[in-house]
Amino acid sequence: PLLAAQAHRLEGQTMGTTWQVLWATTGPSQGQAVRVAVQDELDLVVAQMSTWLAGSDVDRFNRAAAGTLHTVPEAMAAVLDAALWMAHVSDGAFNPAAGALVNLWGFGPGPRYTDPGFEPPSEGAVLGALALKDWRALAWNATTREARQPGAVLLDFSAIAKGYAVDRVSRRLAGMGLAHHLVEVGGELRGSGLRPGGQPWWVDLESPPVASGPSALQTTRVALHSMAVATSGDYRRVYTRDGVRWPHTIDPRNGRPLSNGLASVSVLHAECMWADAWSTALTVLGRDEGLALATAHGIAALFVQRGADGRLAETLTPAMKELAA
Ligand code: ADP
Ligand code: MG
Numbered sequence: 001p002l003l004a005a006q007a008h009r010l011e012g013q014t015m016g017t018t019w020q021v022l023w024a025t026t027g028p029s030q031g032q033a034v035r036v037a038v039q040d041e042l043d044l045v046v047a048q049m050s051t052w053l054a055g056s057d058v059d060r061f062n063r064a065a066a067g068t069l070h071t072v073p074e075a076m077a078a079v080l081d082a083a084l085w086m087a088h089v090s091d092g093a094f095n096p097a098a099g100a101l102v103n104l105w106g107f108g109p110g111p112r113y114t115d116p117g118f119e120p121p122s123e124g125a126v127l128g129a130l131a132l133k134d135w136r137a138l139a140w141n142a143t144t145r146e147a148r149q150p151g152a153v154l155l156d157f158s159a160i161a162k163g164y165a166v167d168r169v170s171r172r173l174a175g176m177g178l179a180h181h182l183v184e185v186g187g188e189l190r191g192s193g194l195r196p197g198g199q200p201w202w203v204d205l206e207s208p209p210v211a212s213g214p215s216a217l218q219t220t221r222v223a224l225h226s227m228a229v230a231t232s233g234d235y236r237r238v239y240t241r242d243g244v245r246w247p248h249t250i251d252p253r254n255g256r257p258l259s260n261g262l263a264s265v266s267v268l269h270a271e272c273m274w275a276d277a278w279s280t281a282l283t284v285l286g287r288d289e290g291l292a293l294a295t296a297h298g299i300a301a302l303f304v305q306r307g308a309d310g311r312l313a314e315t316l317t318p319a320m321k322e323l324a325a
């Protein structure tokens, strides 16, 4: 067991959200080196994959003329490869080429959904953006790392890049000899080794806020022992117009924000990138279809569904039942 008295902690901001790192060591804390290392990894992910940063690799891809072939840098290639696999397996429920739809609904860079005057797009505008979501047209070649801009297709890695960033930070810390740590970016987490005192990093799964009365849900607790967890929810980035909720996850099949009643999906996976991608894919698929796909792939997932009466009900896949306390 690790007998360090206390965990060290650092925090900061990235990707429009916050990050934090906790670590335990019986040696020197290396606080300054940890901050530099974390910033370095986060900067790399942002420089390649942020649609919010003008001149990032993804931004340059998105602005390129139709037919242009792009050689994608290594980190972005790893994420694009995973994102396209997720798109394939979920039959397009997860779609890294959904950027035009995301922008249309006000959730893109310089988000407009928070503007009081922002109005949901017209039917015609939705049809227009739906025509620009063909991830297969990227003609991705993982060997040469080349992707083709089909014309006006906007890549968006927001549903997978935070998880990937968590993995990078975790691997970097391990490489510095800090095997015992917990990394978080915007609610996505990965734990390695043990906490001070020798316990694994126990975390409570994020659960949706309940409007009033006692929460209908018991807290689900998991040990992140070389394990990551990511959550997609309909309550974090959302706006309400005329009593209708528009969450920031879009169903690329109809081009509209989700309205399937899922409040959140949490996924446990050894790699946070996969936990992040799966949690988004399953959220779009909805509880029944999502449950079937996750179970078929042995994925540990927890679904929280809003009932008509506003009550929350949860469902766990068999793999999640094994892992949740
Ligand atoms: P969170 O940020 O709450 O963890 P997600 O991981 O599900 O949520 O990512 C949601 C973001 O991904 C959206 O803000 C948008 O940029 C993008 N996105 C929206 N719909 C999809 C989709 N169907 N597939 C892939 N990315 C999406
Ligand atoms: Mg996600």
Ligand code: MG
Binding pocket: 186, 187, 188, 230, 231, 232, 233, 276, 279
């Ligand atoms: Mg998430």
